[in-house]
Amino acid sequence: MKNTIAERIFDFLKNFPPFDVLEKEQLFNIASNVKVTYIEKDSFVFRQDELPHQNFYIVKDGAIGLYRTMESDHILIDICDEGDIFGLRPIIQNDHYLMSAKANEETVLYAISVEILKEIIKTNEKANKYIIASFSSNIKTPYAKTNNGQLFANVNSLETNNAFSEVQTAQYSKNPITCLKNATIQEAALIMSDKKVGSILIVEDKKPIGIITDKDLRLKIATGIISIDKNVSKIMSFPVITFPEKITIAEAQIAMIKHKITHLCITKDGSPNSELVGILSEHDIVVLHGNNPSVLIKELKRSKNVETLKYVREKSAELLKGYIEQNIPITFISKIISEITDAITIKAIELSITEMKTEPPVKFSWLALGSQGRKEQLLITDQDNALVFEDVSEENYQKTKNYFLELSQKITEKLHFVGYEFCPADMMASNPKWCLSLSEWKQQFNSWITKPTEDAIMLCTIFFDYNFVYGEKELVTKLSKSIFKSIQSFEIFLNFLGRNALKNPPPLGFFRQFLMEQDGNHKDQFDLKSRALMPLIDAARLITLSHNIKDKNNTISRFHKLAKIEPQNKDLYLSCADSFKILLHYRTEQGLKNNDSGRYINLNTLTKLEKLKLKGCFKPIKDIQDLLNIRYNLAQMM
Amino acid sequence: MFNFFKKKKYPEYWQKHINAVKNSRNYSNYESIRFVCLDTETTGFDYDNDRILCIGAVAIKNNKILVSDSFEIYIQQEVFNKETIKIHGIRRNGTEKKVSEEEAIIQFLEYLDDAVIIAHHTKFDITMINEALKRLKIGPIKSKQLDTNFIHKKIAQGNWFKKLFSLDELCEIYNIKMHDRHTASGDALLTAYVFLKLTFKYKKNNVLNLTDLINTNYYLNK
Numbered sequence: 001m002k003n004t005i006a007e008r009i010f011d012f013l014k015n016f017p018p019f020d021v022l023e024k025e026q027l028f029n030i031a032s033n034v035k036v037t038y039i040e041k042d043s044f045v046f047r048q049d050e051l052p053h054q055n056f057y058i059v060k061d062g063a064i065g066l067y068r069t070m071e072s073d074h075i076l077i078d079i080c081d082e083g084d085i086f087g088l089r090p091i092i093q094n095d096h097y098l099m100s101a102k103a104n105e106e107t108v109l110y111a112i113s114v115e116i117l118k119e120i121i122k123t124n125e126k127a128n129k130y131i132i133a134s135f136s137s138n139i140k141t142p143y144a145k146t147n148n149g150q151l152f153a154n155v156n157s158l159e160t161n162n163a164f165s166e167v168q169t170a171q172y173s174k175n176p177i178t179c180l181k182n183a184t185i186q187e188a189a190l191i192m193s194d195k196k197v198g199s200i201l202i203v204e205d206k207k208p209i210g211i212i213t214d215k216d217l218r219l220k221i222a223t224g225i226i227s228i229d230k231n232v233s234k235i236m237s238f239p240v241i242t243f244p245e246k247i248t249i250a251e252a253q254i255a256m257i258k259h260k261i262t263h264l265c266i267t268k269d270g271s272p273n274s275e276l277v278g279i280l281s282e283h284d285i286v287v288l289h290g291n292n293p294s295v296l297i298k299e300l301k302r303s304k305n306v307e308t309l310k311y312v313r314e315k316s317a318e319l320l321k322g323y324i325e326q327n328i329p330i331t332f333i334s335k336i337i338s339e340i341t342d343a344i345t346i347k348a349i350e351l352s353i354t355e356m357k358t359e360p361p362v363k364f365s366w367l368a369l370g371s372q373g374r375k376e377q378l379l380i381t382d383q384d385n386a387l388v389f390e391d392v393s394e395e396n397y398q399k400t401k402n403y404f405l406e407l408s409q410k411i412t413e414k415l416h417f418v419g420y421e422f423c424p425a426d427m428m429a430s431n432p433k434w435c436l437s438l439s440e441w442k443q444q445f446n447s448w449i450t451k452p453t454e455d456a457i458m459l460c461t462i463f464f465d466y467n468f469v470y471g472e473k474e475l476v477t478k479l480s481k482s483i484f485k486s487i488q489s490f491e492i493f494l495n496f497l498g499r500n501a502l503k504n505p506p507p508l509g510f511f512r513q514f515l516m517e518q519d520g521n522h523k524d525q526f527d528l529k530s531r532a533l534m535p536l537i538d539a540a541r542l543i544t545l546s547h548n549i550k551d552k553n554n555t556i557s558r559f560h561k562l563a564k565i566e567p568q569n570k571d572l573y574l575s576c577a578d579s580f581k582i583l584l585h586y587r588t589e590q591g592l593k594n595n596d597s598g599r600y601i602n603l604n605t606l607t608k609l610e611k612l613k614l615k616g617c618f619k620p621i622k623d624i625q626d627l628l629n630i631r632y633n634l635a636q637m638m
Numbered sequence: 639m640f641n642f643f644k645k646k647k648y649p650e651y652w653q654k655h656i657n658a659v660k661n662s663r664n665y666s667n668y669e670s671i672r673f674v675c676l677d678t679e680t681t682g683f684d685y686d687n688d689r690i691l692c693i694g695a696v697a698i699k700n701n702k703i704l705v706s707d708s709f710e711i712y713i714q715q716e717v718f719n720k721e722t723i724k725i726h727g728i729r730r731n732g733t734e735k736k737v738s739e740e741e742a743i744i745q746f747l748e749y750l751d752d753a754v755i756i757a758h759h760t761k762f763d764i765t766m767i768n769e770a771l772k773r774l775k776i777g778p779i780k781s782k783q784l785d786t787n788f789i790h791k792k793i794a795q796g797n798w799f800k801k802l803f804s805l806d807e808l809c810e811i812y813n814i815k816m817h818d819r820h821t822a823s824g825d826a827l828l829t830a831y832v833f834l835k836l837t838f839k840y841k842k843n844n845v846l847n848l849t850d851l852i853n854t855n856y857y858l859n860k
Contacts, residue, residue: 036703
C-alpha cells in the first residue's frame with residue numbers, strides 16, 4: 001500500500017545523522033513507525049531523573065531546551081532544533097534521564113521506538129559508530145554542528161581514554177568509611193589507618209553529619225591543640241556538602257572549587273537528610289584525568305619559578321580546548337579559566353615581590369582590566385593591567401612610585417614569559433600613567449568622566465571593567481566609590497558612554513546579510529568582536545553603571561543582575577546573556593581552530609546552520625541598542 | 639412485511655462495523671480512544687454524481703499521531719472530472735494501484751474499527767462515504783464524528799460571524815507547515831496536527847473528554 005505520510009517522514013529524516021547512513025528499507029521502516037507528538041511551549045517531554053521512555057525523539061519543528069538541575073539552578077545545557085536527536089542515551093543504557101527536556105517554543109517531535117533502532121544498530125556499522133560517538137560527547141550544541149562530523153571521524157580516539165569527561169557521571173566510592181558520632185578521635189584515626197583512607201565520615205542514622213580528613217588530624221591533633229580521647233565532633237568539619245548519585249564530573253569540580261573542599265558526600269536524594277551512599281573525593285576525579293583545574297591551581301600555589309607558571313598556562317589551554325570540544329557551558333569554562341589566570345597572576349606577583357630588595361613600602365592592589373577584568377578572557381591575549389598604591393606624602397611619592405614601577409616591570413615581564421603578551425597600547429601597570437596612587441586614580445577617573453572626550457570614553461571602557469586580583473582590596477573599594485560619586489554628579493557622562501556603545505558597527509545589513517570588513521588585513525571577513533560581542537559588553541557595562549551596581553564586572557552576570565532589577569526588560573536581558581554566551585563560545589572555538597584571537601571569521605567556512613545561529617544572536621543586540629537609544633536620548637546627541 | 643426487513647442480512651463487514659462501534663469500551667477514557675483523521679479526494683462536490691477517488695487517514699491515540707496506523711487507498715472510477723484533477727492530481731489511469739469501491743469500503747471499515755472520525759468539513763467526507771455505502775445497500779456510517787472546524791470555533795476568540803474556516807486558514811492560525819496539500823493522506827495528516835494543537839488548547843481549562851468534544855458539533859447544526 002502506498003504510504004504518503006511515511007514517505008514524507010522518510011524525506012525529512014534522511015537529511016539528518018544517523019538516519020542519513022541507513023539503508024533505504026531500514027529508514028522507511030523507521031519512518032512508517034514514527035509517532036508524531038505536539039509539545040506546547042514550556043511543557044516537558046521528560047524530566048531529569050525520570051525513567052526512560054520507550055522512544056527517543058527527533059525535533060521536526062520548534063526547539064527543545066535540555067536543562068540540568070544543579071542545586072537549585074536550572075542550567076540550560078543545550079537547545080535541540082530541527083533534526084536534532086535527544087533522549088537516546090538513557091534508553092540504550094537503561095539509565096534515568098540526566099536532564100529535563102522542555103519545549104522552548106511549540107514543538108512537533110517524531111518519537112522513534114528504540115527497538116527498531118537497536119535492530120538497525122546491530123546490522124549497520126556506521127550508524128552504530130555514530131551513536132557510540134554521540135554518547136561520548138553526551139552533550140552537543142546546535143551551534144557546534146561540526147562536532148558531530150568530527151566525532152564520527154574520530155571514533156577510534158574516543159574509545160581510548162578521553163581526558164575530558166566532565167559530563168560523564170562521576171564514579172564515587174560506594175562503601176565510604178564511617179564512624180558514629182560518639183566515637184573518639186583516636187577510634188576514628190584507627191579506622192582510617194586500618195582501611196588506609198584519608199578521610200572518614202561521621203554518620204547518625206545513616207545520614208552524614210560531618211567529615212574528618214588527614215588534614216584535620218594534622219592541624220588539630222598532631223599540633224596538640226585537641227587531645228585524641230575527645231569526641232570526633234570536636235574536630236569534624238560540618239555540615240558536609242551533599243549531592244545525588246547522578247553528579248557529573250564538571251558539577252563535582254565546580255562544587256569543590258566553590259566550597260573549597262576536597263570531598264563530596266553522595267546521598268540517596270542528594271540532600272543532607274537522606275541516607276549516605278558514597279563519597280566522591282578530589283582524588284577520584286584526579287584519577288579520572290590528570291588535567292584538572294583544581295590540581296592545576298594547587299600546582300600553581302606550590303610553584304617556585306616562572307617555568308611552572310608557563311607549564312600550567314599551557315595545560316590550561318589544553319583544558320580549554322577540551323571544554324570547548326565537549327561543549328561545557330561557557331559560564332563554567334570562563335569561571336575555571338579566569339580562576340587559573342588569576343592564580344597565575346597572583347603567583348607572578350608573589351614571585352616578583354620576593355625578587356625585590358625590600359617589601360612594598362605601602363599597601364597596593366593589582367587590577368586586571370578589559371576582558372580579563374570581566375573574566376571573559378578565554379583565549380590567551382595580551383595583558384591589560386594597572387596598579388594602585390596607597391597615598392603617600394609628597395617627599396616619598398617618587399620613591400614609592402619607582403618601587404611599584406620596578407615591581408610592575410617584573411610582573412609584566414613574567415606574564416609575558418608565561419604567554420600573556422605585552423599590551424601594544426601599553427595599558428600595563430609598568431607604564432607610569434597606569435601605576436598611580438589612590439588619589440591620582442580618583443582624579444584620573446574624575447577627569448575622564450567630567451571631560452568625556454573620545455579618548456577618555458575609550459579608556460573608560462577598558463578601565464571601568466577592572467577586577468581586583470592581588471593586594472589590598474580596600475583601595476579598590478574606595479576607588480569604586482569615588483567613581484560612582486563622580487558619575488552621579490555628572491550623569492550626562494552615561495549618555496556619552498551610551499553614544500560610544502552605539503558606535504559599534506551593526507552585524508547585519510538591511511537584507512539581513514552579514515556585513516563584512518571593507519578593507520585592511522581582514523577584508524571580507526566578519527569582525528565578531530566589534531560587531532557582535534562589544535555591543536553587548538558595552539550595553540551591559542553602561543546599564544549596570546547607571547544602576548550603581550559595583551560588584552558585577554562580568555557581562556553575563558551583569559545581564560542576569562539587570563534582569564532582576566528591571567523585570568520589565570527581563571526577557572531582553574536574558575536573551576542578551578544567552579547571545580553573549582553563544583558568541584563567546586563561538587569566538588573561542590574559532591580561535592582554537594585557527595590558532596588566533598578568533599576575532600575575524602571567514603564566512604565561507606561556516607555552514608548555513610552556523611550562519612543562522614549567529615544571526616539568531618544578533619536580534620538581542622539590535623533590541624538592546626534600541627533600548628539604549630531611547631533611554632539615553634541618543635537620537636538627540638548624535 | 640415488517641419481519642422481512644428486520645431479518646435482512648447485512649454483509650459481514652458492515653455488521654462488524656456496527657458491532658465495533660456499539661461494543662467499544664474505549665470511549666470513556668480519553669487516553670484509550672483511537673481517533674482517525676481522514677480526508678477524501680473526490681471527482682467533485684455533487685453528492686449524487688461525484689465519486690471518491692482516494693481515502694487517506696492516520697490514527698491518533700493518547701496525543702500521538704501513529705504513522706504506523708495509517709491508511710491510504712485509491713478507487714477505480716467511472717465518473718471522471720477534468721476540472722478537479724487539477725486539485726487532487728489523481729488521473730484516471732495513474733500509476734497508483736486502484737481497487738473497486740466496494741473493496742475500498744471493506745478495507746476502510748476494517749481499518750476504522752471503533753475509532754472516532756476527525757475530519758475538516760466532516761460532513762462532506764462522511765456524506766461522500768455514506769453515498770458509497772448506500773450504493774452497497776448499507777450505511778450510514780456509525781462511527782462518532784468530530785470536525786476540526788467546530789472544535790476551533792468553540793475555542794477561538796474573535797470572528798463569530800465567520801461561519802467556516804478552510805484547512806489552510808487553520809494551518810495558518812495554528813502555525814502548521816503545509817505540505818502535500820490536496821492529497822488525501824497529506825490533508826489527513828494536517829488535520830491530525832490541527833486536532834493535536836486544538837485539543838491542547840482546549841484542555842487548558844477543561845479536562846479532555848469525548849462528550850465535550852462531540853458537543854462542539856452542536857455548532858454544526860446551528
